[in-house]
Amino acid sequence: MLSANIAYAAPGLSYLGKVPSGEPAQVKSILSNTCSACHGADGNSLMTQYPNLAGQNESYLVKQLDNFHTGARSNQIMQAMVATIPADHFAQDVEDLAYYFSQQKFNPKINANATEPKTTLKILKIGEQIYRSGLPTAGVPACMACHEADGMGNGPMAIPRLAGQHSAYVITQLLQFRDGERHNDPHEMMRMIAGRLSKKEITAVAFYVQALRPNLILGDGPKNYEQTQKQGQPTPLIGVPTDQIAAPAAEKTAASTTSSPKL
DSSP: OOOSSOSSBOSSSBSSOOOOOOOOHHHHHHIIIIIHHHHOTTSOOSSTTSOOOTTOOHHHHHHHHHHHHHTSSOOHHHHHHHTTSOGGGHHHHHHHHHHHHHTSOOOTTTSGGGTSOOEEHHHHHHHHHHHHHOBGGGTBOOTHHHHOTTSOOBGGGTBOOOTTOOHHHHHHHHHHHHHTSOOOSGGGHHHHHHHTSOHHHHHHHHHHHHHOOGGGSTTOSOOSHHHHHHHOSOOSSTTOOGGGEEOGGGTTOOOOOOSSOOO
């Protein structure tokens, strides 16, 4: 199902195609036999080295799967997984997979976010600064310029949702961009940005996006006093609930990286 009037496309698949027809039997088989073991049946990953796919932008997922298929993005595990998709309807299956995961509900209470270590307010403030304002003196633009204020990304531009993504995974990807191990970013934008961040800054912004909750941004938060009370005490961080902030003693907590990150 490829549209002829695509505004943004690369060799292979269309990243802004029409909404797929649904979840055919072939895609159900791929989900159960290939995707769910690492990413969860509904895209809520239980392991921090594997990203949450629930609620991820469809166009971004299509792009990444296509990049694994063509070799534009390298990862032995994901390339092996993508190779199991039959070539004769690869494009349709990829679009249906991407659509399926984009429609699932991100749930931090059941995925690995529920048990992941939290970091302190001090570190989160550094991450918030980078995400929302950038580092002008270092030539680092604000992350939200592309990934949006609520961390939901930009679907039409195939820019990923970052809100709620596992910090360990985000750290790994930023380090891969910095070290040139990942290079499927348009115009080398992510390689440029990651190359200007220290490991501490990378860790801080990763923890901030992991804690970021879109419903607390852009007027989607509590609408009255009762809702505010149910939400809990207000936080000094934009978009971050208090339960995502660790006590000062946890400041030394660092997210681990993985040698085999997936999509």
